[in-house]
Amino acid sequence: MNLVLRITYVLLCSLFIWYTFNIYARAGEKRADDFDTNKAASGRLVWQNYNCQACHQLYGLGGYLGPDLTNVYSAGGKGEDYIKALIKSGTKQMPGFHLTELEMEQLMEFLKSTDASGSADPRSFITTRSGMIQQHAKQ
Ligand code: HEC
Incomplete structure (x- = not known):
């Protein structure tokens, strides 16, 4: 050679x-680590059991009847109490769900961990010179 x-x-x-x-x-x-990983993993199963993804997206993937919930946990004016109330009561378009206390707790941990994993809003992404994607601000 x-x-x-x-x-x-x-x-x-x-x-x-x-x-x-x-x-x-x-x-x-x-990755933020202020959530319980095991609980969040169980929460993902709750999310799947109740078919939330049929109408909602995480990082843009899922059904499109409801909004993307990737960052709903930290969204201004929302947060855990709002989410819990909405799941219990439902709206005109979303059915109410009767989750057990434990399921609700696990689901909240799942949404919290999803929120901590990044932002689903593509406007917060910048492409670096090496071709990697970085997040420059949380929306
Ligand atoms: C049949 C479709 C459907 C299913 C299934 C569904 N949702 Fe929804 N969801 C909606 C729609 C539509 C909205 C918007 C409600 C409105 O504005 O009236 C919504 C709104 C929400 C919101 C408020 C979002 C915001 O930004 O204010 C949360 C939180 C939520 N859903 C959580 C869940 C969870 C958790 C599940 C699973 C247990 C679930 N949803 C299952 C249709 C659905």
Whole structure:
């Protein structure tokens, strides 16, 4: 193998390793840990059992009858009490749900952890020079 090829090969391998390392190193960067991971995991099952995703989206994925709920937990003027009341009573378009205390608690933890994982609003994303996506402000 001639020298130029060798250098190119080593360079590309190094770049690949550097880039891969960077992606993995940054993967957990934004995670807040002020929620109970186990409870949030059970909450995800509650979310699935009651088919919330049939009408709601998380990070833009799901049904489109209701709004995206990724950041509803921290949305101004809303928060946990508002969410609980809305789930219990329902609205004209959303049926009310009769969750047990435990299910409600787990669901809140799930929504809290989802909220802490980032912002679903694409306007808060910027693309860096290396091609990665960063969040510059929480909406
Ligand atoms: C049949 C469709 C449907 C299902 C199923 C449904 N929702 Fe909704 N939801 C809606 C609609 C529509 C709205 C908007 C309500 C309105 O403005 O009247 C809404 C509103 C909400 C809101 C308020 C959002 C905001 O920004 O004010 C929350 C929180 C919510 N839903 C949570 C849930 C949860 C949790 C579940 C599962 C247990 C669920 N929803 C299941 C249709 C649904």
